[in-house]
Amino acid sequence: MGDRRSVLVLTNPHDVTADVVLRLLLARRVPVVRLDPGADLHTGASLTAMYRSGEQRGRLRTASRELDITRVRSVWVRRPSPYEGPPGLRGQDRRFASEQALWGAGGILASLPGALYVNHPWSNRAAEFKPWQLSAAQGCGFLVPSTVITDHPEEARAFVASHQGGAVYKPLWNTRYRIDGQPHSVWVREVHAVEITEAVSACPHLFQAKVDKAFDARVTAVGDRLFGIRIDSPALDWRHRQDLMTCTPVEVPEPVACAVAAYLAELRLIYGAFDFAVTASGEWYFLECNPNGQWAWQPAETTTAVALALADRLEEGTDS
Known part of the structure; x- marks a missing residue:
């Protein structure tokens, strides 16, 4: 060979x-x-x-x-x-x-x-910038929660106060952080206007309208092959307490599948791990896309299907 x-x-x-x-x-x-x-x-x-x-x-x-x-x-x-x-x-x-x-x-x-x-390493790096993710998601047809990225405390307070359904804070990058020498993760959490201090001016912060979700969804994309799972968790950020979540396969709606295809093309990706908040009325809100997200934690049938899709793509190479 x-x-x-x-x-x-x-x-x-x-x-x-x-x-x-x-x-x-x-x-x-x-x-x-x-x-x-x-x-x-x-x-x-x-x-x-x-x-x-x-x-x-x-x-x-x-x-x-x-x-x-x-x-x-x-x-x-x-x-x-x-x-x-x-x-x-x-x-x-x-x-x-x-x-x-x-x-x-x-x-x-x-x-x-x-x-x-x-994916190409430069495409991976570029696709990790959340502002570009949000901009591309809007252009590709996803529903996107109202979001502000700011280092201005008054702008942040006004944004959070304007959303009666609540707002959340999420980091723009998963920076390594330690408290008392121990690794510490900054999870997505609900935030209130009175909590926002002048410390926001130290760096940009991302605040987003809280989606009244019925469940979360992860869509793992390998080219045009999509693998959806529904995630039910009592936690706002399901990653925080994965021991409490349950995962079941879910059908990806056609409009979401079309937006995924457009997004991958726009950001020059073959693989992407898309996270959504899904409302009771069936609206899928784009939260983020990790261009190199983990996938082997999913149900066995989904993990096997993703592995087969990746093996197929790697074996095919540029011949496909």
Whole structure:
């Protein structure tokens, strides 16, 4: 078969979600190379690329494989470790090495000729900006809750006070945060105008009208294949208490499916994990789309279906 049929998977060694798809590809005898570039390139792996007029070539060498990087069928950008530089370096030397690795190795792996990316790392990064998500969602036909992003306390208070049905706060990015040395997550929570202080001026904050939802929904998209589940949870943010939620398959309405297709095209994505709040009258409100969201926590039949869809897309590569 040669390495023209190789699938390159960029992820960390502890990514058990990736393992589900890799087992499917191996059962189909599709060659797979797994690489965690932020770590492996400091522990024996090496990457070389050469460019000149009319020619591009290069090799990726790992402990078990050698791969012609111009003959990669597809690249699955899952959960690679960040580029942090060799552990033996400190201070500005390590920072220099980590930035060179990001712009060098990261740039090589993001520009493999003829490869299909699920998703391209630059598309993933761009699609994580919530303001663009909201703007694109509106343009693609989704219902979007009234939202303000501001660093002006009075604007924030006025917005929250104007929504009699309530308003919520959600972070614009899942920043690592610790309290007393322990990891702490900032969940979506209801907010009242009297709680908003001048501290809002420190950075932009996102406030959104609270949707009077009957349930939440997650739609996992792999190209034109959509997998919907209904999430029933007593928590405002179901991620906060996943032990309390129940998940069941749900049909994705045709208008929502059409908007998903438009959104993926607009943001140049193949994979997306869409979250919705669904009202009792059947209105699906777009909340966000994680371009690299987890999916193996869903019901077994949904997890299996998503894994098969990803394996199919990675095996097909650019031939589809």
